[in-house]
Amino acid sequence: MTNKSTRAVSAASLALALGAAVAISTATVTTAHAADNEKCFGISMKGKNDCAAGAGTTCAGTAKTDLQGNAWKYVPAGTCEKTPSASSPTGFGQLQEYKEKA
Numbered sequence: 001m002t003n004k005s006t007r008a009v010s011a012a013s014l015a016l017a018l019g020a021a022v023a024i025s026t027a028t029v030t031t032a033h034a035a036d037n038e039k040c041f042g043i044s045m046k047g048k049n050d051c052a053a054g055a056g057t058t059c060a061g062t063a064k065t066d067l068q069g070n071a072w073k074y075v076p077a078g079t080c081e082k083t084p085s086a087s088s089p090t091g092f093g094q095l096q097e098y099k100e101k102a
Helices: 003-036
Strands: 037-041 051-053 071-076
Antiparallel strands (some): 037 071
């Protein structure tokens, strides 16, 4: 191998290693974040959900209406069912998706 190709291989290896390290650290943070939080349906504002907004949507930011019953947001564990939601049958966030009251 020439000196130039050795440097190119080394640079590529370094980039790959850094990419893997970032991916692993992000996965760990996401898992830790999820462990301290719970998904709360019916509390996000239009376009502000963390994920899931029913069929035909992709993920974050896809809620079509405020307080959509099938869109969720992460909240600290134990607080969802204490968070007000005018669209919920109970008047509070739900741990599972629901059909909004009329």
